[in-house]
Each structure stands twice: as structure tokens, then as C-alpha cells.
Amino acid sequence: RKEVEQDPGPFNVPEGATVAFNCTYSNSASQSFFWYRQDCRKEPKLLMSVYSSGNEDGRFTAQLNRASQYISLLIRDSKLSDSATYLCVASGGSYIPTFGRGTSLIVHP
Amino acid sequence: SAVISQKPSRDICQRGTSLTIQCQVDSQVTMMFWYRQQPGQSLTLIATANQGSEATYESGFVIDKFPISRPNLTFSTLTVSNMSPEDSSIYLCSGLRTSGRAGRWDTQYFGPGTRLTVL
Numbered sequence: 001r002k003e004v005e006q007d008p009g010p011f012n013v014p015e016g017a018t019v020a021f022n023c024t025y026s027n028s029a030s031q032s033f034f035w036y037r038q039d040c041r042k043e044p045k046l047l048m049s050v051y052s053s054g055n056e057d058g059r060f061t062a063q064l065n066r067a068s069q070y071i072s073l074l075i076r077d078s079k080l081s082d083s084a085t086y087l088c089v090a091s092g093g094s095y096i097p098t099f100g101r102g103t104s105l106i107v108h109p
Numbered sequence: 110s111a112v113i114s115q116k117p118s119r120d121i122c123q124r125g126t127s128l129t130i131q132c133q134v135d136s137q138v139t140m141m142f143w144y145r146q147q148p149g150q151s152l153t154l155i156a157t158a159n160q161g162s163e164a165t166y167e168s169g170f171v172i173d174k175f176p177i178s179r180p181n182l183t184f185s186t187l188t189v190s191n192m193s194p195e196d197s198s199i200y201l202c203s204g205l206r207t208s209g210r211a212g213r214w215d216t217q218y219f220g221p222g223t224r225l226t227v228l
Contacts, residue, residue: 031214032214032215034214034216034217041224042221042222043201043219043220043221043222044152044201044219045219046216046217046218049213049214049216051214087151087152089217091214091217096142096154096157097154097217099151099152100151101150101151102151
């Protein structure tokens with residue numbers, strides 16, 4: 001079983017739609033959580049950290065559920081430019097992060 | 110965000126040769142890592158680069174094949190030795206940057222990657 005699991009998608013949504021991704025992690029000792037965005041042929045870039053209190057940044061909202069060991073990312077009012085792969089990351093006390101395989105999002109006109 | 114530069118950005122190499130990739134990070138970075146990402150796949154951690162000592166390798170990666178140096182806090186190199194076509198991949202350097210704020214996590218940033226093709 002992978003330590004961090006994500007639905008690979010692709011999620012194919014129209015502009016303006018709301019889309020949600022979930023990610024589960026198996027290591028209960030994980031302490032910090034993140035969502036990264038990766039565009040084709042580019043390096044991953046930090047989208048947002050995910051704290052226990054949740055985190056919102058404009059159209060993006062991330063939630064953490066420690067009891068169920070999952071992380072979510074909600075994107076409201078999707079834009080064409082949101083098309084990318086979204087990587088979920090869980091990191092333990094050693095700071096060695098574990099990346100999920102990514103969820104592909106395609107936003108179409 | 111941390112400033113991480115990496116070179117070369119790409120290279121095409123013959124099998125049996127070696128390539129050394131350089132990574133420079135800013136002074137806010139504490140830990141440095143090397144990853145590999147093959148097309149359509151997620152990131153695979155090769156090793157953690159330790160300053161002044163041998164890198165810590167993940168399962169499936171060995172020092173003879175991927176020697177790593179980190180002579181100081183802000184610089185590291187990864188060598189891909191005796192290359193074969195299976196080594197064709199994107200190699201990414203990353204650094205863990207301290208948040209400097211209580212309650213906020215240290216965050217990992219990535220260099221632009223080195224796209225390696227082995228013929």
C-alpha cells in the first residue's frame with residue numbers, strides 16, 4: 001500500500017466548476033501536509049500548506065482530517081490555468097516528505 | 110519561496126558516461142534532497158544530501174551509481190554514473206526551507222530540474 005494515495009484522475013471539468021481532490025496517508029506519525037502543483041515539464045511548486053485548522057487562499061481551500069488521515073483540496077470557480085497535476089505531500093518528524101502520484105486536472109472552456 | 114538553481118537544465122548523454130548535476134540553494138535551506146521523476150510518474154526520492162558526510166540513500170539507490178556531495182550548506186551535486194537509457198529522467202534538487210514562524214511548517218522547494226536523455 002502506498003503511503004500517500006491519490007486518485008490519478010484526470011478530472012475533466014468546465015470553467016467555473018468546483019472540484020475537490022482527496023488524498024489519504026498511511027503514516028499516522030505524519031506531521032506536516034502540503035499540496036503542490038506541477039505543470040507539464042516543470043518542477044512542483046508549493047500551492048499551500050495544510051494545517052489542522054484548514055487553510056484558504058482565494059479560490060483554494062485545503063482541509064486536514066487527522067482522525068481519518070486524509071487531506072482535501074477544493075478549487076472553486078475553476079480557471080483554464082488551473083489545469084495541472086496536484087501533488088499531495090505528507091511529511092513525518094524526520095522531514096522526509098512522501099509524495100502522492102498526483103491528481104491530474106483538466107479545465108476546459 | 111527559496112531560491113534554488115540547478116544546472117545543466119538538460120543534457121543528452123551516451124551510455125556508459127557520467128553526468129554531474131549541480132544545485133545551489135539560498136541560505137534559508139536546511140535539508141537538501143535529490144529526486145527523480147520519470148514521465149507520467151510521481152517523484153522518487155533518491156537521497157538526502159548531508160553536509161560534509163555521506164548522503165542518506167533510499168531503498169533502490171546506491172552511492173556507486175548516484176554519488177552525492179554537499180560540501181557546504183548551500184551547494185550539492187548529484188552524479189549519475191555509468192548511465193544507461195533507463196536513467197533517462199528528470200532529476201530534481203530540492204531544499205527544505207525553515208519557516209521561521211512558530212506553528213508554521215518548514216517547506217520544501219524545488220529547483221527547475223535537469224532533463225537527462227541517455228542514448
